Amino acid sequence: MIVLALPDVHVLPAPLWLITLLHVLTLTLHFAAMGCLFGGVLALFLARLPGGLEHPNARRLVKLFPTLMAATVTLGVAPLLFVQLVYGEVVYSAAIVSGWFWLGIPIAAMLAYACLYAASFTKRGVRRVRVWLLLALAGLLYVSLVYSSVFALAEHPAAQKDAYAADPTGLVWYADVGAWLFRWLHMVAGAFTVGGFFFGVLGRKDDVAWAKGKALFGVGMAAAFVTGIAYLMTLGDVMKPFMQSAGIHGLMLGILASVVAAPLFVKRRLFLSGLSLGVGLLGMVYARQVLRDVRLQGHFDPTALAVDPQWGVFALFAVCLIIALGAVAWMLRIYFRAPTAS
């Protein structure tokens, strides 16, 4: 076969470690925003505040949800971009095998976003707010279920091929109890923990809301611990190589930092508690990243990809990122320093 000298696009435009670092950092931020939103909505329904959705803390949360959704979507773009860059071979394939469900994600997210705005803007009473929030929650639940299913399938290339042979129409729902269900439950419990934290921080000046926040945070952390252990127990043959990999350090960091966050939260050391929770999340995201590599051993090796760095464009990205962070900080500063009405 004659092959023309066309450019090779199967190269990484930066070293793998740099792309992995960016992926882990941005995914942590995405999970934090998603936890505040998804966990926040869940927490709002489970908190049973006096006055329900009329409670000031509930109203503040409802007003904040659309902005949290914007943050979640925006912060979700970058990690998906970086994971497709390196793991495209398995991620695209898994997405295609579950194509209709995957394509439903932006639609469900769009509907959830619209419902959150509707809940935020409506003046037709709390019943209407509840309905909009429940619809938004349904949309967010759908997104979480599909993401967990598709990314679990992406780590099982053999299962992808079998599933495709059985049904190539994009209607495969990968629902392996170990690989998907516990993974999803752990993600939801993690989001609930962050949501409980956010709920408490927002209601720190209100005794009832603060107490509810503490309880939600504690319950979320316990649930995350139980589901996380259950997920680990289902790793089977992968358990040993994972325990021998760098992922164990991430897991340990995640558990320790999360545990440290709890007493700090109770003592109202909110900044330190949030920082600790963030570090814990970072550790978990790193462990998740390593676990993917362990699972894919023998099927896909990201270190085998050729690297041809585009340092000039990367430098421009770095400059843009710094400018963007500055602009975001400045905009938030002028907005929150301004009086509430003029």
Added chain:
Amino acid sequence: MGYPFWETGIGYGPLMAVIAVLHVFVSHFAIGGGLYLVVAERGARARADLQRLAFLERLSRFFALLTLVFGALSGVAIWFVIGLLSPSGTEALIHTFVWAWAIEWTLFAVEVLAAILYYYGWKRLSPRRHMTLGWIYLVAAWLSLAVINGMVTFMLTPGAWLQTGAFLDGFFNPTYVPSLVLRSGICILLAGVFVLFVAGGHPDRRSRLALVRGAGLWGLVGLAIAAAGFWLYRGVDVLRLDSFRDVAERLRLPGMATQVMYGAACVLAGGLLLTAVLLPALQRRSVGGVLLLCALAVFGGFEFWRESARKPYVIHGFMYGNGLLVGEDHPGGEESLLDRLPYRTGDDGRDLFNRACRSCHQMEGYRALKPILDGTDEHYIEGALAGLHKMRAPMPPFAGNAKERATLAAWLAERIDRRPLHEIHGEAGLALGRRVYEARCGSCHVRGGYEDVSETLSDFDVKDLDDLLSDPDMSEEMPMFHGDAKERQALIDYILGWKKEGVR
């Protein structure tokens, strides 16, 4: 090629169009709308026009909701859908332009926050700071367009990237500037016409007239800039090269798209001048609605032209729409296509159809093959597959070997109506002859057009034509005639009839 093929049930073209068209309209409107809001706010504040400010605040709420909820997430949806429909193409784009995408992400983050705070800040921020947020939004949104424009135009005209593989060669490709000018004009046009539509229902006559006149001028300026961009586009040398001109001649779509675009632009220019600038009192919601549709037709026509001109590639000169790389496209080669497919359904014919044809064709439905192949046979299809790349419609060559060509031909033949054409359509004589010509010859030979053979055949008599249709060694890329005696005779009569009509 290394990815599974998604059997959607509906055509890839319509699926992509449904998501992309709406997003593209909204995303361009988002930029023009941002410019309109800040410029109009500045004017209203200078005149202390409270009515106008109230109008702008309402407009900004709609604008923020549309751009944030629909615009942002439909953009994500495009990303999702291209990954499903063309994973190899998406992979090529991401590997080549990941840092451009990352830059766009930073701009997107600024844009989203600025839009949110601009809307919430009407009563909270000082006028100066509020307008600053508007300008930040506008700059971020336009730069975001400038970045995405590099990747969109790259797919049509990758330029020197094909030789160098260098980021800058691909990004600042030959159609980058014309496209950016055109799209900037479209942004302003859409904003102007949308405001015209909204202002048509404004209750206060004086305010309405002022709004309508201003919006009409916006629309005209935007249209003029877009027209200048398209003029630059048409002047790009690379678009005049053989491969592009060839597509324009072989495919009617680009021509139809430009006709729609020109027609809508003329109606729009006249409508804006008359009902918005010269006689604003004539402006109504209904008139504004028609002008808005014309603006969408202008833009849609351009996008359709651009997409059609790129066929049969997803990245021109590099990758075909079915994911096959240029350089792997050797018709009649011995290399197996199936061996290159890690994801299989267990049905070889189905897998070959999916990989070779299905990105652009369904058996029935979108660009359906069944109506084209009905009345033909397995031998014809096998021969046609050998010469796919010679056909009038631009298509990639079949990338499998002879055995796979036969497998695919058999698979296709099972799904068509194999009765003779005279049985299917109940025709005879010249009508049948024309039908047979269209079915068995017309894909590669158009009378008076592509690969015309009228001149060559004009000297043939009945015997020559009969010999020609019976010749098994006529061409490797031309199927031998396998129709029945009635069809053969009808075809011969039809071709002989050309002499009487004159060759054309």
